Amino acid sequence: xxxxxxxxxxxxxxxxxxxxxxxxxxxxxxxxxxxxxxxxxxxxxxxxxxxxxxxxxxxxxxxxxxxxxxxxxxxxxxxxxxxxxxxxxxxxxxxxxxxxxxxxxxxxxxxxxxxxxxxxxxxxxxxxxxxxxxxxxxxxxxxxxxxxxxxxxxxxxxxxxxxxxxxxxxxxxxxxxxxxxxxxxxxxxxxxxxxxxxxxxxxxxxxxxxxxxxxxxxxxxxxxxxxxxxxxxxxxxxxxxxxxxxxxxxxxxxxxxxxxxxxxxxxxxxxxxxxxxxxxxxxxxxxxxxxxxxxxxxxxxxxxxxxxxxxxxxxxxxxxxxxxxxxxxxxxxxxxxxxxxxxxxxxxxxxxxxxxxxxxxxxxxxxxxxxxxxxxxxxxxxxxxxxxxxxxxxxxxxxxxxxxxxxxxxxxxxxxxxxxxxxxxxxxxxxxxxxxxxxxxxxxxxxxxxxxxxxxxxxxxxxxxxxxxxxxxxxxxxxxxxxxxxxxxxxxxxxxxxxxxxxxxxxxxxxxxxxxxxxxxxxxxxxxxxxxxxxxxxxxxxxxxxxxxxxxxxxxxxxxxxxxxxxxxxxxxxxxxxxxxxxxxxxxxxxxxxxxxxxxxxxxxxxxxxxxxxxxxxxxxxxxxxxxxxxxxxxxxxxxxxxxxxxxxxxxxxxxxxxxxxxxxxxxxxxxxxxxxxxxxxxxxxxxxxxxxxxxxxxxxxxxxxxxxxxxxxxxxxxxxxxxxxxxxxxxxxxxxxxxxxxxxxxxxxxxxxxx
Amino acid sequence: xxxxxxxxxxxxxxxxxxxxxxxxxxxxxxxxxxxxxxxxxxxxxxxxxxxxxxxxxxxxxxxxxxxxxxxxxxxxxxxxxxxxxxxxxxxxxxxxxxxxxxxxxxxxxxxxxxxxxxxxxxxxxxxxxxxxxxxxxxxxxxxxxxxxxxxxxxxxxxxxxxxxx
Ligand code: FES
Ligand code: FES
Numbered sequence: 001x002x003x004x005x006x007x008x009x010x011x012x013x014x015x016x017x018x019x020x021x022x023x024x025x026x027x028x029x030x031x032x033x034x035x036x037x038x039x040x041x042x043x044x045x046x047x048x049x050x051x052x053x054x055x056x057x058x059x060x061x062x063x064x065x066x067x068x069x070x071x072x073x074x075x076x077x078x079x080x081x082x083x084x085x086x087x088x089x090x091x092x093x094x095x096x097x098x099x100x101x102x103x104x105x106x107x108x109x110x111x112x113x114x115x116x117x118x119x120x121x122x123x124x125x126x127x128x129x130x131x132x133x134x135x136x137x138x139x140x141x142x143x144x145x146x147x148x149x150x151x152x153x154x155x156x157x158x159x160x161x162x163x164x165x166x167x168x169x170x171x172x173x174x175x176x177x178x179x180x181x182x183x184x185x186x187x188x189x190x191x192x193x194x195x196x197x198x199x200x201x202x203x204x205x206x207x208x209x210x211x212x213x214x215x216x217x218x219x220x221x222x223x224x225x226x227x228x229x230x231x232x233x234x235x236x237x238x239x240x241x242x243x244x245x246x247x248x249x250x251x252x253x254x255x256x257x258x259x260x261x262x263x264x265x266x267x268x269x270x271x272x273x274x275x276x277x278x279x280x281x282x283x284x285x286x287x288x289x290x291x292x293x294x295x296x297x298x299x300x301x302x303x304x305x306x307x308x309x310x311x312x313x314x315x316x317x318x319x320x321x322x323x324x325x326x327x328x329x330x331x332x333x334x335x336x337x338x339x340x341x342x343x344x345x346x347x348x349x350x351x352x353x354x355x356x357x358x359x360x361x362x363x364x365x366x367x368x369x370x371x372x373x374x375x376x377x378x379x380x381x382x383x384x385x386x387x388x389x390x391x392x393x394x395x396x397x398x399x400x401x402x403x404x405x406x407x408x409x410x411x412x413x414x415x416x417x418x419x420x421x422x423x424x425x426x427x428x429x430x431x432x433x434x435x436x437x438x439x440x441x442x443x444x445x446x447x448x449x450x451x452x453x454x455x456x457x458x459x460x461x462x463x464x465x466x467x468x469x470x471x472x473x474x475x476x477x478x479x480x481x482x483x484x485x486x487x488x489x490x491x492x493x494x495x496x497x498x499x500x501x502x503x504x505x506x507x508x509x510x511x512x513x514x515x516x517x518x519x520x521x522x523x524x525x526x527x528x529x530x531x532x533x534x535x536x537x538x539x540x541x542x543x544x545x546x547x548x549x550x551x552x553x554x555x556x557x558x559x560x561x562x563x564x565x566x567x568x569x570x571x572x573x574x575x576x577x578x579x580x581x582x583x584x585x586x587x588x589x590x591x592x593x594x595x596x597x598x599x600x601x602x603x604x605x606x607x608x609x610x611x612x613x614x615x616x617x618x619x620x621x622x623x624x625x626x627x628x629x630x631x632x633x634x635x636x637x638x639x640x641x642x643x644x645x646x647x648x649x650x651x652x653x654x655x656x657x658x659x660x661x662x663x664x665x666x667x668x669x670x671x672x673x674x675x676x677x678x679x680x681x682x683x684x685x686x687x688x689x690x691x692x693x694x695x696x697x698x699x700x701x702x703x704x705x706x707x708x709x710x711x712x713x714x715x716x717x718x719x720x721x722x723x724x725x726x727x728x729x730x731x732x733x734x735x736x737x738x739x740x741x742x743x744x745x746x747x748x749x750x751x752x753x754x755x756x
Numbered sequence: 757x758x759x760x761x762x763x764x765x766x767x768x769x770x771x772x773x774x775x776x777x778x779x780x781x782x783x784x785x786x787x788x789x790x791x792x793x794x795x796x797x798x799x800x801x802x803x804x805x806x807x808x809x810x811x812x813x814x815x816x817x818x819x820x821x822x823x824x825x826x827x828x829x830x831x832x833x834x835x836x837x838x839x840x841x842x843x844x845x846x847x848x849x850x851x852x853x854x855x856x857x858x859x860x861x862x863x864x865x866x867x868x869x870x871x872x873x874x875x876x877x878x879x880x881x882x883x884x885x886x887x888x889x890x891x892x893x894x895x896x897x898x899x900x901x902x903x904x905x906x907x908x909x910x911x912x913x914x915x916x917x918x919x920x921x
Contacts, residue, residue, distance in 0.1 A: 072853060203849035210854035211845045212837040213790020213830035217855060220789040228784060253773060287784035288793075289776050362794050362802060362855045362889040411792070411855025412889050444795045656849045660892060664852055667891030690799040690887060699880035701893035 020177035025058040030128050061156045061170040064096045072413030075657035076117045077205050080125050086197035087129030090156040097205050101406050118718045130189050134182045139175040201656035218381040218408045221368040223437040228288040230295050231425050233280035235684035237516055238305040240279045245299045254290025258283045270483045271518045277395050277424045288441050307516025308683040318513045319458045319479045327477050327509030332495035335505035340473025344464025348544050351460045352533040354746040355677040356453040359522055363411025364447045365422035369430035370437040375402040380423050381410035388420030392427040415521040419452050445688040452520025453678055455481055455491040459533045469545025473505040482512035490525045502560040524721035527619035531725030535615035539733040550601050550614045557585045583618040587647045590710045591625040594645035598708055599627035613734025615726040622722025623647040628730040632739040638756035639702040642666050646709055649716035662707045665723030671695040673728045674748050700755040764832025774820035779803045781819045790830035790858040801886030804859035805829045811866040830858040844903035852890035860886050864900050873904050
């Protein structure tokens with residue numbers, strides 16, 4: 001695609017560049033959603049539009065939209081272009097999507113995580129489409145000499161009803177390329193009732209490739225002359241190679257190279273977010289199997305470093321000691337919780353805990369790299385490729401401008417691919433063998449034993465209720481990991497954690513211990529554990545008060561102080577500057593009521609051993625209330641049915657993707673609840689594969705998960721995460737009602753429970 | 757060691773160690789990338805292919821055990837990607853990340869070959885070796901039923917493809 005003419009029309013009223021394309025099409029070059037958002041907030045001066053982020057309309061009316069975010073299965077490849085295409089008024093079947101490369105220094109950040117794509121993109125993507133449509137209307141009006149108000153659009157055409165004329169966008173493209181960009185203040189967005197694409201079910205854009213087995217994933221990357229690598233690291237984080245039998249290894253069949261990787265690495269009391277390249281041994285061979293087979297013959301003497309004596313038993317003992325001692329810090333103190341507990345009619349006390357768990361996306365970590373003429377070319381599926389490239393640059397000493405990066409589809413992310421250790425390893429290996437492309441694949445054991453784990457933790461809770469059952473005092477001693485005032489990654493609890501603002505006397509205190517394994521964000525970070533604790537404990541209070549657990553929650557939500565104003569966005573706007581407002585109780589009440597209505601809460605008569613449980617949780621700006629129906633026989637739990645009610649704003653952009661993601665949230669939550677636990681012994685992670693860190697299988701999945709949405713007036717928000725947290729306590733609360741067992745420790749398998 | 761294999765109806769020779777799992781022969785030697793590596797220990801089913809019409813976990817199936825038996829991968833399930841299961845998968849929009857789906861479809865194809873009208877229970881039994889990390893199980897059930905409704909010969913076609921030299 002050669003641009004024949006370029007006109008830069010960046011001014012306050014416009015936000016894209018318009019250019020003609022050889023052969024007669026037109027191209028609109030867009031800045032990124034985040035940049036537009038920053039402008040909208042009066043942030044930094046508008047950055048120049050990125051020429052790799054565009055909408056192109058060809059002569060035949062085909063629309064090509066470049067998708068810029070990494071796709072990990074969350075459906076973002078459909079959603080953002082759907083917003084553009086609807087406002088542009090073209091048919092979805094004529095839209096082609098291209099995945100943007102991360103291939104030069106023009107890009108700043110393209111990332112996927114935190115359920116942020118939808119809220120960031122909702123307005124700017126629609127505006128971009130609407131502005132494009134407005135320009136086709138202007139071009140047609142000029143061509144026919146009629147007022148724009150007499151023109152309508154549809155299916156990529158401009159129509160003039162009274163003269164029965166119609167012209168395709170493709171034919172207008174050359175004229176549009178000569179027009180100035182429209183005044184954005186006059187570009188009208190569609191009313192929701194006019195949507196033809198948004199709000200309709202669309203299958204994943206790549207679905208034909210997926211069902212025919214096309215090589216679209218990171219592990220599928222294949223290049224001429226490519227070699228295959230594996231990488232053996234010390235089981236203890238930060239361990240170093242003292243000696244290894246590399247001479248023997250190099251002689252094994254198919255093996256081409258073997259290297260000791262020696263790098264200084266930070267092995268602190270709390271391991272920083274991305275500690276860099278770990279020490280170890282890289283084996284490069286003809287096929288991955290040859291490399292991995294040679295690896296089985298490795299004899300390595302390790303210097304295991306400072307973390308080799310850590311264990312889960314040790315963490316537990318330390319937590320018990322900390323729980324008995326005075327808390328190290330007070331994170332929040334509203335009113336007088338101690339006083340309220342003293343005068344309460346009833347005090348309920350309980351200790352909850354949850355383990356480390358692994359992300360284990362089904363596609364193991366991998367990355368392909370080639371070093372040639374001082375430059376690195378890489379193929380990867382990081383959720384934060386920008387950070388990955390920087391880490392590669394810092395570690396292997398190639399300037400970022402000399403690293404090109406192709407973004408390949410990821411077989412799941414769940415937060416694991418926010419960190420980029422495998423990228424750095426691939427780059428390091430490639431640099432040792434210039435001119436040869438190398439694909440590094442981790443084994444499942446590598447993935448499970450070198451993760452950034454969802455941190456475990458303990459919460460010692462105490463609450464007082466008055467004679468009417470109302471919560472008058474709440475105390476939580478939160479036991480986590482960290483060092484002094486620093487929490488380990490994803491190990492913190494915020495001072496506004498529910499039910500802060502809904503209980504007059506609220507104290508949140510914390511104590512931390514150090515740890516030598518890496519922690520990080522797993523789908524719905526912190527919420528995935530906190531919802532279980534808080535919503536189970538609230539259930540305990542409801543039962544102690546002799547109240548219906550659903551009505552008890554509604555009353556609690558209704559008692560809250562108003563939402564405080566959201567924190568101001570960081571100066572200059574910018575990325576990662578999303579400042580989510582606090583929970584709006586009204587919206588959560590709406591979700592609760594819908595879940596109760598759909599599940600016929602309290603209206604069904606169940607036999608002994610079968611019951612419903614309910615829970616809600618606010619995370620990533622999504623409001624979710626969920627009801628689970630279980631049957632408990634002995635230690636076997638059957639999940640019969642789930643009702644999910646969510647409020648993620650005024651519009652569900654792709655209902656097919658949305659329902660699928662909610663199913664995933666529920667099933668993922670079932671795995672976390674019942675069966676997942678990472679333990680540490682002698683500084684090493686014990687579990688290595690799905691036989692010891694399993695997940696729910698199809699025979700355990702419920703027959704029905706009903707998914708309902710409250711359409712509120714709020715702007716749409718993301719769905720990658722918020723449906724997951726409430727399912728854990730909803731099921732646990734149902735198990736309590738069905739069996740009388742109040743289970744406070746995750747996973748429930750520790751109490752002998754399992755899915756039927 | 758040289759092995760003569762029959763993969764997706766084509767005869768082909770490979771020179772690989774006898775204990776090399778079929779998965780890596782397919783992926784790294786024959787450049788057939790549909791079958792995926794997920795666990796390497798027959799726990800996840802991402803690597804499922806058919807050997808003589810039977811679903812096998814190719815990560816744990818040494819190439820030396822294949823012999824003259826026909827191997828079918830997702831690439832060879834249908835000539836144009838229109839096997840009833842592939843069509844149903846598209847209509848139901850089963851995948852999220854999509855990584856497990858090649859294995860899911862191959863297990864489902866083997867199920868339909870034996871049981872053209874499976875019940876939910878049949879599906880759960882036949883498909884319980886295939887993990888989906890994204891949790892698409894409800895749609896997998898739905899799509900298998902849909903494919904079963906589409907044609908009683910869905911399964912027969914599969915077997916033909918598998919045994920064609
Ligand atoms: S890779 Fe073969 S079963 Fe998992
Ligand atoms: S769709 Fe992602 S693992 Fe199944």
